[in-house]
Amino acid sequence: MARTALTAQKFATLGLAPSYVTPDAAGVSFRSSGKQVLHVKNGSGSSITVTLKIGKTVEGQAVTAPTATVGAGADKFFGPFNDNYEQPDGTDTVFVDLSSVTSVTVACLSL
Numbered sequence: 001m002a003r004t005a006l007t008a009q010k011f012a013t014l015g016l017a018p019s020y021v022t023p024d025a026a027g028v029s030f031r032s033s034g035k036q037v038l039h040v041k042n043g044s045g046s047s048i049t050v051t052l053k054i055g056k057t058v059e060g061q062a063v064t065a066p067t068a069t070v071g072a073g074a075d076k077f078f079g080p081f082n083d084n085y086e087q088p089d090g091t092d093t094v095f096v097d098l099s100s101v102t103s104v105t106v107a108c109l110s111l
Contacts, residue, residue, distance in 0.1 A: 003095065006030040006038075008110035020105035027051075027097040028106055032086055035111040037079040038096060042070040044103035052078060053095040055087040080111070 004024045008031070009016060020041065030036060042048050047069050054063040063084075070076045078096070085094045098104060 003027045003029040004106075006106065006108035008036050008108045010110045016109070018107040018109060020107045023098055023101050023104060023106050025101055027095060028108075029093050029095050030108040032081045032083075032092050032094045033110075034080055034082060036081060036094070037077050037109045037111070039075065039077050039107045039109060040070050040098070041075040041105045042072060042103070043105070044100065045072050046100070047071050048104060049099040050076070050078065051097040051099075052081075052085060053087070053097065054084055055095070056084050077109075 002024065003026045004021060006028050009018050018039070040050055049067050049069055051065050051067045054065050056063060068076065081094050087093050087095060
């Protein structure tokens, strides 16, 4: 399965009404310039875990990806993301995994 590729939606002076999508079970990806924020809305009856994939190694060793919980019926904003989160393929892409996507929607917002 491929990750859901998100397009950043830019904040505007006159307001932003973001569009949300249901992510693929493989997670989401988006291009980062250091100004992107991921909004995760959990409409399910259970908590989910969001894993922010680290794209760098330290002295050849993988770094443990940070995780956060989004409670049942809650939402959280993640980011902005520095270059440590960009995957090593040179595309400035950030990967985020979600433990469940049932009743979950996401949007990538850009400052």
